[in-house]
Amino acid sequence: MVNTTIDLGHGLVLRNPVMTASGTFGYGEEYTDFVDLSQLGGIIVKGTTLNPRQGNPYPRMAETASGMLNCVGLQNKGVQYFIDTIYPRIKDFDTNVLLNLSGSTLEDYVRGAEMIDALDKIPAIELNVSCPNVKQGGMAFGVTTEGITQVVSEVRKVYHKHLMVKLSPNVTNIAEIALAAEAAGADSLSLINTLLGMAIDAERRKPRLSMVTGGLSGACVKPVALRMVWQVAKVVKIPVVGLGGISNATDAVEFMLAGASAIQIGTANFIDPAISVKVAEGLKNYCECHDFEKATDLVGALET
Amino acid sequence: MKQTTDFKVQDRKDYGDAVLLRLRSKNQLLTILPGQFANVQVDGSSKTYLRRPISIHDVDDANNELSLLIQKVGEGTKRLAELKYGDKVNLVYPLGTGYTMPAPNDRVLLVGGGIGIAPLFYFAKMLNKKGVRPTMLLGGKSKDTLLRLADYEKQGEVFVTTEDGSLGEKGFVTAHSMWKDHEFDKIYVCGPKPMMQAVATIAKEKKIWCEVSLENRMACGIGACLCCVEDTVDGNVCVCKEGPVFNIDRLKW
Numbered sequence: 001m002v003n004t005t006i007d008l009g010h011g012l013v014l015r016n017p018v019m020t021a022s023g024t025f026g027y028g029e030e031y032t033d034f035v036d037l038s039q040l041g042g043i044i045v046k047g048t049t050l051n052p053r054q055g056n057p058y059p060r061m062a063e064t065a066s067g068m069l070n071c072v073g074l075q076n077k078g079v080q081y082f083i084d085t086i087y088p089r090i091k092d093f094d095t096n097v098l099l100n101l102s103g104s105t106l107e108d109y110v111r112g113a114e115m116i117d118a119l120d121k122i123p124a125i126e127l128n129v130s131c132p133n134v135k136q137g138g139m140a141f142g143v144t145t146e147g148i149t150q151v152v153s154e155v156r157k158v159y160h161k162h163l164m165v166k167l168s169p170n171v172t173n174i175a176e177i178a179l180a181a182e183a184a185g186a187d188s189l190s191l192i193n194t195l196l197g198m199a200i201d202a203e204r205r206k207p208r209l210s211m212v213t214g215g216l217s218g219a220c221v222k223p224v225a226l227r228m229v230w231q232v233a234k235v236v237k238i239p240v241v242g243l244g245g246i247s248n249a250t251d252a253v254e255f256m257l258a259g260a261s262a263i264q265i266g267t268a269n270f271i272d273p274a275i276s277v278k279v280a281e282g283l284k285n286y287c288e289c290h291d292f293e294k295a296t297d298l299v300g301a302l303e304t
Numbered sequence: 305m306k307q308t309t310d311f312k313v314q315d316r317k318d319y320g321d322a323v324l325l326r327l328r329s330k331n332q333l334l335t336i337l338p339g340q341f342a343n344v345q346v347d348g349s350s351k352t353y354l355r356r357p358i359s360i361h362d363v364d365d366a367n368n369e370l371s372l373l374i375q376k377v378g379e380g381t382k383r384l385a386e387l388k389y390g391d392k393v394n395l396v397y398p399l400g401t402g403y404t405m406p407a408p409n410d411r412v413l414l415v416g417g418g419i420g421i422a423p424l425f426y427f428a429k430m431l432n433k434k435g436v437r438p439t440m441l442l443g444g445k446s447k448d449t450l451l452r453l454a455d456y457e458k459q460g461e462v463f464v465t466t467e468d469g470s471l472g473e474k475g476f477v478t479a480h481s482m483w484k485d486h487e488f489d490k491i492y493v494c495g496p497k498p499m500m501q502a503v504a505t506i507a508k509e510k511k512i513w514c515e516v517s518l519e520n521r522m523a524c525g526i527g528a529c530l531c532c533v534e535d536t537v538d539g540n541v542c543v544c545k546e547g548p549v550f551n552i553d554r555l556k557w
Binding site: 023024025026030031033034054055057058059060061062063064065066067068070072075218219267269270271272273274 | 305306307308345350351353354355396520521522523524525526527528529530531532533534535539540545
């Protein structure tokens with residue numbers, strides 16, 4: 001019998017290392033026909049901002065080689081709507097329900113985090129630091145050590161539960177950014193968010209996305225994600241949650257060997273809506289076949 | 305209730321640029337409403353990473369079979385059109401909302417353009433079951449693009465337009481002479497967006513209730529990714545979940 005429990009610290013304990021990534025799993029409700037949520041370590045619900053956002057115009061998606069680009073633009077109805085309408089429907093799911101929090105100003109992040117802090121059944125926030133900071137010319141908070149230090153430390157002051165910080169891969173030195181987030185008070189780090197990309201329709205000589213550029217995800221980003229998880233896990237002391245192109249249990253094992261304590265399934269949910277539970281099952285089988293008594297024994301077990 | 309199910313190709317028929325696939329499941333089919341669609345897994349090649357949303361063309365509950373009428377447009381539909389007898393294909397179905405069923409006495413017009421005629425076949429069959437005999441107005445580039453016409457004619461009166469005049473009246477569906485001497489209570493449209501918008505304009509002028517079926521580009525098909533949104537009077541909504549069928553009053557056309 002393999003012990004699959006993963007303790008990410010500060011009150012966030014997963015029954016297995018498999019979570020679903022924000023923006024790919026709705027509020028969990030969309031998947032209950034396909035997935036027994038109690039078989040997952042956790043779900044991270046749609047990126048939420050303090051105020052409602054309409055998101056970007058259509059077209060928001062372009063398929064690419066083994067992946068897809070999106071420029072959804074954080075369409076959501078705001079934190080208060082989440083608290084009033086969605087939270088009562090999902091709070092009793094038999095899994096950890098994390099909320100992904102985004103903002104375009106420091107004040108929005110802080111106010112949003114304060115409001116989420118009061119929700120008993122949300123054990124953690126995943127802080128999306130890839131959003132443009134409107135007061136800093138639209139540069140993302142999470143691409144400089146100063147920016148990430150500021151947003152994480154301010155949220156840390158008001159948020160008293162597990163604070164997971166989701167890192168942007170669109171940086172020169174991911175380890176430096178990770179260390180800054182750790183020093184500012186993050187309890188764990190999840191990576192990677194989408195890679196900035198672009199697609200063109202040559203026949204029409206036009207971009208395929210309304211915003212021209214968008215976030216790349218899917219199987220194609222896995223090698224980049226794996227490399228970044230490995231680089232970050234080597235330097236930080238807090239747990240790392242790996243994501244980026246994970247499509248099966250072997251991919252999940254690779255991320256854990258590279259140093260991830262848990263993983264998230266993202267775009268693969270679109271291809272097989274039941275993939276998350278299959279990965280959880282496959283991870284357990286891998287541990288059994290390779291005589292790992294605990295899933296935690298896989299973490300960082302890469303032989304180099 | 306939605307499901308991920310493996311089907312086997314039971315039969316295929318070629319119609320020039322399109323193929324009709326009859327798919328059988330080992331399990332009992334879930335209830336499928338006319339206008340709903342399936343998200344079809346292609347083959348996992350690098351160029352066909354995502355599923356393809358395809359409308360459900362026909363349903364045979366007794367044999368656990370459903371049919372898809374697929375036009376070869378891009379890489380995904382080309383590969384799906386290569387499926388042979390016995391091949392396995394995985395569907396997430398049934399997805400989206402269906403057409404709103406009319407009242408028994410309603411005079412119903414179904415307007416289809418190109419491959420957009422596909423979902424109207426199952427709809428016409430279900431209407432007949434409820435005692436409503438629909439009128440159909442089907443348009444295509446040429447007579448070769450109007451598939452299964454004889455089968456549609458069994459479901460009700462059919463009017464045809466082709467752009468090259470090779471069958472029926474020459475021109476677009478909106479210019480057909482039948483508009484002059486027919487009256488309808490409900491119009492249902494599926495086809496290219498400009499064609500649906502043109503029919504919607506006629507419906508608005510004549511103050512006729514009208515639903516259209518959108519085909520915005522999708523990823524998940526179940527309302528999770530928010531990629532396929534349409535700008536409506538209620539803001540951006542997912543075509544895969546709140547549609548694909550929309551009343552024209554809800555759209556900003």
